[in-house]
Amino acid sequence: MKAVWSGFLLSVQFLTVIPIRKQIDWNDATARWSVRTFPLVGAxxxxxxxxxxxxxSSFSSLSPLFLALSLMWLSIWIAGGLHADGWMDVSDAFFSYRDVKRRQEIMSDSRVGAFAVLSILFLLSFRFLFMFETICSDFDIFLIAVIPVLSRTAMAWLLIYGKRAKQTGMAAAFREHADRYDAHVAMIIGSCLLACLCAAHFSVLKTVIFLACGTIFAVFVARLFFEKQFGGITGDTLGAFVEGVETWLWCMIWLLRSYVMV
Known part of the structure; x- marks a missing residue:
């Protein structure tokens, strides 16, 4: 049980800005449980x-515009900008149109290029659009909690099943300890969390299933893309995936509300 708790705290420290004033030992057990509890951090x-x-929304007269903007920036802030930074690094590397080795070097560069800025503006602009129009359509608030659970569960799967691009870095450090069994545990935990959300509010079941299918599709596309363009998975590509898939899921909800009305 101590390893489970330590692994979860390690995930919280790594994936959020929530202050955890505790030194967590990095070892095989904590690393494996950290990966397994990615969905719990998403929850x-x-x-x-x-x-x-x-x-x-319930205790103020704030406009949907403010609600959408604050919700979007809260998702960026609570992750400490970690995933947004990954998106920007990956964008700089991809739009350099260099070979795989050079792209890996660009991702490791701390400097921010023009393509990174343009790319993050593009991503957040469309996410804001999807969130704003969804909020205006009186959507189910439970879906807000579903999106981070799906994105972090998928990140655990991609981390383990994706090819390592290099032998150093965050992704490589986790891969030294975690294996496919840990990815399966993470998927089981994520599925149980989603089942609990659906049980608490059964009306979102069809939408959650639709979003889960969209996430699975995004994982396979991302894996092929990252392995072709960057030689595999790195910490930056995982961060970029989280930002990209969350925007994709908000797009799916927007499409459902706009054209299917579920």
């Missing part, structure tokens, strides 16, 4: 986002 983020949105 924690989702609950914080959903509760914040509920408080703002």
């Amino acid at each position: 924690l983020i989702g609950v914080i986002e959903a509760v914040t949105y509920f408080m703002f």
